[in-house]
Amino acid sequence: MADNKAALKTFREEVAAWMAENVPADPGFLLPLTFLEVGTEQQLDFLREWQHKLWSAGYLGMHWPTEYGGQGADPAYQYVVDKELSRHNAPIIFNTIGLNWVGPLLLDMGTDEEKAKYVKKILSAEEIWCQGFSEPDHGSDLGAVQTRAVREGDEYVVNGSKIWTTLGNYADHMILLARTNPEAERKYDGLSFFLSPMKVAGIEAHPIRKVTGEYGFNQTFFTDARIPASCLMGEEGGGWRVAMKTLEYERGVTAGQASGHWGVTIQIDDMMNDLRGLQHDGEALLSDPIVRDDLVGFMMEAKALSLSARRMAVPALNTDYPMGLALSVKYRGTEYERRMKQYTASKQGARSALYVGDADAVRGGFWQRAYFSNFGATIGGGTTQVQANIIAEHVLGLPK
């Protein structure tokens, strides 16, 4: 244990030195706050090169097996790297759907062939992944997916449409949930899970503009698109189980993600530093008793989140609701961040009304953009309201 601690400390120093040398300087154009907002070729090329550089240095997917591009290290090492990335304000590691959902899923449930084919290229950023779960009429209600996949010889023919396809217009592959049997007695048993190519005839991704003004999302249309039957992951009709496992990785319920640095880290310290200099009603904003009380509230929330994350590792303090803390991470964390960002964006007097692009905006409109961007977190991966149902039903045992 002590050895491990010393080794990690040495490693941290090594990583910090590498970052000081290698974290790219501000490229002079707007970089996305999260992987959900990669909207230009310029951003894509920049982020792809950066991810490749980090991986080449041995600092990405460190706890993944060496045969698939990892380092076979303890997860604590990747955690150190992620911390340092955040501390050095490094650009995000953007191939998140591959790195954090598909990669761990394949390592967990994939065949050797699937692992060999896909995993390393996820780490190297050679291949980009997107996710085809939600549909225009079925966002949170995944069991109702309607996109059809019909087996014809060695192929499946896919028709339908997926939406909110992050990175869809750049992606090489999609994890696709489609209906192979509309007659199945239970709607879940009619679903299959595919590792589908994106660059084939009949698949088109149309970018969607977001509330932030940026792109990153797509609506993906499948029109008689033919994908190889070998893309099926698991059994036909067994897609629901694979999709649920994917969501565990997406929601952070199960560990194994290659990098936690999928978004710009925004913390209490950032909020405090940006609010400190502001004036309000003729005095320092931070001397207003109501503001002070609000800030105490945010600090308590931040601390409760961190403490609870640590408490998960103390089994004797998790006996009443064993999965409760893990299953509520997303519910608590994303909502806290949304409110914290909205608060900061709205305490800037008349400058609160300025947005990215205005020279007078506080920190370039960072908070306004961050607030809007945060809805990606409270909606994506199952909305806050769906998360509340999950906690109610799976943690507290309340009826559906």
Next chain:
Amino acid sequence: MFSYPQNLAISLTEEQGMLLDVARGFVRDQAPIEAVRAELETETGYDAGIWQRMVDMGWTGISLPDEVGGAGMGVGSAVPVFEALGGGLLGTPLLSTTIAGQLIWRAAGEQAADWLGRLCEGQIGTVAFLDHADWGVPNTGVALDAAGSLSGGKHFVADAGVADIFVVVANENGSPVLALVERSALTPEAVSANVLIDLTKRAANVDFTGVTPAYVVRGEAVTSALRDTLLLAALLTAAETTGAAGRCLSSIIEYLKTRKQFGKLIGSYQALKHPTVDIYVGMENARSFVYHGATIVGDETLSADAEVACRMAKVAADEVMVYAGDRAVQFHGGFGFTWECDSTLFIRRAQWAQQMFGDAIHHRKRLAALLLDNHNSG
């Protein structure tokens, strides 16, 4: 640059884990809610047999050092016990006695070994803190005169009806002192019971005029001991309140899983489901703060981190318990409004606990100073 001080230590020793299991088992087996209800309107509010068994298990000495007859486990180790007691809404004078022990030990150390030994053996102690209703300012209106006699009265003295030892916070020539008063020094008329909102708790107004304390603790240590004891009292109360919130949550869940209206279990309605999730999340937050506090408080003068921990624990526990108690009554519908429903006990506990040792506003104001004002430079 601002940097939020982040002491995130949270752990549970093997001994503390055993205390948690044992205390929960004790509450479940020996003090079920029916037993608690049977004592609601009795004079002392608790069953003497149950109290004796708690004493026999050594719980009055958990936080006190070996030298004075305690278990030497540190005050943090009382946290699991209070969480468990809160989970059963079990009153008893353990909280008063533990707080009295901390105050005497921190102010007098081994000089007061005899007094501390008596507490470890099961005599009941209590601190007479308040001579007005404000937890936020010094309460030293009771004076100790040159002849060694007290004048003035204290309000809301917890468990005064049964206490053997009163620790009276007083002033002597403008300096705070602790006057240790034996029960035998009080006339029966000196103690007049309060009507408390929480029927599992007891308190009284006590007139100490003309009483000569058996022992007086003086000196610098009294001030810091008072400060630290109030913080620890807030932490232990928060532990008890968190336990109560957990129990309140289970009772809500139970009802939502069994009560049907309009042909459906009411727990399937999101209007009831989602607030219940928020009670759950609030309870888990409080629990994290409480055990963080338990991890970092010790016998020494409390650090700034420990102060933050105690205050956050109290705020988090109060806020969730007030919400949980309130919603428990509402969600049980007409039944929730009746004396028979345990929600009655929870909402009353919530209203009692939220003011003890300072309410949420009191602690939040001090947290603002601790967190916002010490980082103005650089």
